[in-house]
Structures are given as C-alpha cells and as structure tokens.
Amino acid sequence: MNQPRVAAVSRDELHRFSKAPVEAIELVADLGVRGDAHAGTLVQHRSRVRRDPNQPNLRQVHLVPSEVFETAERMGYTLAAGDLGENVLTSGVDLHALPVDTRLHLGDEAVVRLTGLRNPCAQINDFKPGLLKVVLSRTDGTPTDEPAPSTASPEVRTVQVIRRAGVMSVVERSGMVRAGDPITVELPDGAPVALGPV
Known part of the structure; x- marks a missing residue:
C-alpha cells in the first residue's frame, strides 16, 4: 500500500460551507488552523456556540479522505479540494475506520x-x-438524503447511520502542512473506541 499523504489543504477566515485551497496551512497547538474561522480553544461552530459557547473545541481541524471524492464522482458529483469544508484532504488512509x-x-x-x-x-x-447521500447511508449501506440527527439531539448516538463526511481533530503539535506531506498513523493505547459524531 502507498504511503498515506496529504492531498490538499484549505482554510477560510469566514464561516462558509467550503474552504479555499491554499499552498500550506499552519496548525497551532490547542487552537487549530491559523486564519481559519473554526480555530479556537472553545467551540467555533455557530450552532454549537448558540447552545453553549464554553464547550471545548473538538472540531479544530476537519479531515476528509479523497476516497469520498472518488465515491462522489462515481455517483455523479464532482468535488474539488475544500468543497466539503475540510482543512486537510487525505489520500491512502481510511480515516473513518480509525479510533478516537x-x-x-x-x-x-x-x-x-x-x-x-x-x-x-x-x-x-x-x-x-x-x-x-454520498456521505450518509443507513447501516445496510443504502444511501439516504435524510439528515443525520443534530449533535445536540439525544438521538445522535442511537440512530444507526454511517457517516462518511470526514473526521474532526484537535491540534496537539504545531507545524506547517502542505499537499504531498506524508501522514503517519499512531493508534492509541488500550481498547479502540469507534469514532462517534462530535
């Protein structure tokens, strides 16, 4: 298997759905992407800020595997870097299968x-x-256009759907990230815990 890599990086200083591809992004420990609207130690996502502005920001950096774009292409949708609001588009790593x-x-x-x-x-x-329907399906694999329950809803963890719109992360160590950079996966110690919506 090929070495996992960064396929593209994007950021946007405003709260828009998509982000603009750039040559490089600077990740800042405990903050996020410098110059991005979602950077901060406390929650920056607008709907979450309305609910409780003092929540920790668990969504500092959004990563999407390029394989989602390939699936979209097969289903008739053309996507470009940054279109889904991701900061990092990856290649060669199944982000959705990784544990918390x-x-x-x-x-x-x-x-x-x-x-x-x-x-x-x-x-x-x-x-x-x-x-x-490209990024959300029922547990039997059937694509659905019905939105997943909000993360504010008690049903968010009990409704059985498969989410493929990327993963969220926090920055532990600062550094510059560019397209072509290698990605090394370090699994956590102990029993793996599946990623849930945040």
Missing part, C-alpha cells in the same frame, strides 16, 4: 488527535442537491 484519540503526524512537525466524526447535515444538499 488516533494521532496523525502530518508532515515533519504537526500532529492532530482525532476526536470524532463530522455529522453530515442538510447544508451538504444546499451546496449540491442530493450530495448528502
């Missing part, structure tokens, strides 16, 4: 720790009608 607290070494310096899954929402269909 997995560390990803991005390039020579930066390290992020996985906190959970991105919960696909209706905004994906606002971006491209029908796209939600």
Whole structure:
C-alpha cells in the first residue's frame, strides 16, 4: 500500500460551507488552523456556540479522505479540494475506520488527535442537491438524503447511520502542512473506541 499523504489543504477566515485551497496551512497547538474561522480553544461552530459557547473545541481541524471524492464522482458529483469544508484532504488512509484519540503526524512537525466524526447535515444538499447521500447511508449501506440527527439531539448516538463526511481533530503539535506531506498513523493505547459524531 502507498504511503498515506496529504492531498490538499484549505482554510477560510469566514464561516462558509467550503474552504479555499491554499499552498500550506499552519496548525497551532490547542487552537487549530491559523486564519481559519473554526480555530479556537472553545467551540467555533455557530450552532454549537448558540447552545453553549464554553464547550471545548473538538472540531479544530476537519479531515476528509479523497476516497469520498472518488465515491462522489462515481455517483455523479464532482468535488474539488475544500468543497466539503475540510482543512486537510487525505489520500491512502481510511480515516473513518480509525479510533478516537488516533494521532496523525502530518508532515515533519504537526500532529492532530482525532476526536470524532463530522455529522453530515442538510447544508451538504444546499451546496449540491442530493450530495448528502454520498456521505450518509443507513447501516445496510443504502444511501439516504435524510439528515443525520443534530449533535445536540439525544438521538445522535442511537440512530444507526454511517457517516462518511470526514473526521474532526484537535491540534496537539504545531507545524506547517502542505499537499504531498506524508501522514503517519499512531493508534492509541488500550481498547479502540469507534469514532462517534462530535
């Protein structure tokens, strides 16, 4: 198998659905991507800020595997880097199969720790009608256009759907990240805990 790599990096200083691809991003420990709207020690996602602005920010860096884009292409959707709002587009690593607290070494310096899954929402269909079915399916694998329960909802962990819209992480070690950088996966000690929506 090929060495997992960073396929592209993106950021946006405003809260928009998509982010702009850039040559490099700077990850800052305990903060996120410098110059990105979602950077901060406390929650930055607007709906979560309305609920409780003092929550820790478990969504500092959003990563999406490029394989999701390949699936989208087979289903008739063309996506480009940053389109799904990701900061890091990866290649060669099944992010969704990794457990909580997995560390990803991005390039020579930066390290992020996985906190959970991105919960696909209706905004994906606002971006491209029908796209939600690419990243959300029932447990039998059947694609669905029905949004997953909100992370504020008690049903979020009990409704059985498969989320493939990427993973969320926090920055543990600062560093610059660029397309082409190698990714090294460091699994956590102990029994693995599956990623859940955050």
